[in-house]
Amino acid sequence: MMIYFNEQTNEKLEDVLNRLGRLPPLPESIQRINRMIDSEQTTLDAVGHEIAKDYALSAQVLQLINSSFYGFSDRISSIKQAVVLLGLNVIRTLTGTSWVSEMIKDSSKGLHHHSLATARTSYVLSGALSIGEPEEIASLGLLHDLGKAVLAKFLPEDFQQVRNITDHNNICFHQAELEVLGVTHAVVAGRLLQKWNLPERVVQPISHHHDEKLPDAFRKETALLRLADLMVRAEGCGYVGDLSMPDFPGEIAEELHLSLADLHMLADEAYDQMRRIPRYIGDRAL
């Protein structure tokens, strides 16, 4: 599936992607694992073995799913166990996420904090609303603002121009991006994640997390991600370049069958998780 836009958006997106220049390709070790997962004859054991061979990668994947990262119980302590419990599709997302998320870690403290809080909140919402696998849905939260990290690093002047607008006006970052670049960080991230072979269930919700309306595909996942982002921003957890809340269309609550009382309960639970993000996390000590 492709991400569909009108022609004008596509042109602007191509322009931005061209100016971003050559971004690194997905590491060969992860590509090899993806190929194994895609092949028909593969076994869980073989994939687990391949990941475990790459010490850094397996450490990162375990870190993604165990308590040092999300603050949940150490349900999974080895790659072998992760492969069995989560399945190959989720493992594929996690290997990609572990590599891509380095870019978020290396960006600003505020964005890193915001991303981590959104990941934790997505995890909470996934479990409570029974949407997707929590470990995979958490990746949506972690990576959703990847586009901001990329723009800040590779198009610093445009990024600064966007910041100038949000600093002086009561508008959201993605609205200012439309003025300056013609596309949002959401769309840019979607294209990059697609290029890096993340699955569509991750790519699509991220691409559309600032659309006015929910997209036709992956509606629930997109609604969940938008809600997580709103909850984190409501608490002022982290900083993402602007100070005003994005819109919260009724469509989101309807899609997730949420009453105001449900919203309150979930927001309390999410806040408990946000509070547990240690202060030092922003210092890249993750």
Add this chain to the structure above:
Amino acid sequence: MKDVPIDDIASGTILAASLMSEKGSLILSRGTVLSDSILARLRRIGVEALPVSVNQEKLEQERSDLREAIEKRFQGSERNPYLQELKRIAIGHLNGESSENPTQIV
């Protein structure tokens, strides 16, 4: 002086009482400025909370700044019931309400 969870302590905070090991030897003396590396080391040996002096005035100031930030964030969202609810919740959390004692929902 108050025992504050170690993850909530910012670097630069001052230790309000000396820290002794179980055997009675001094680990850190009162007045030590807690740096990130000291905090990380304490965390590693399993320290969960530390006595630090809480500056009441500073705390009040922080809270009122945060309150102001919430107002600013939600400016213009008065007619959206969901955003209004998120705002109420955030103010509640700022005032120390959590899931243990949820606010009454009207």
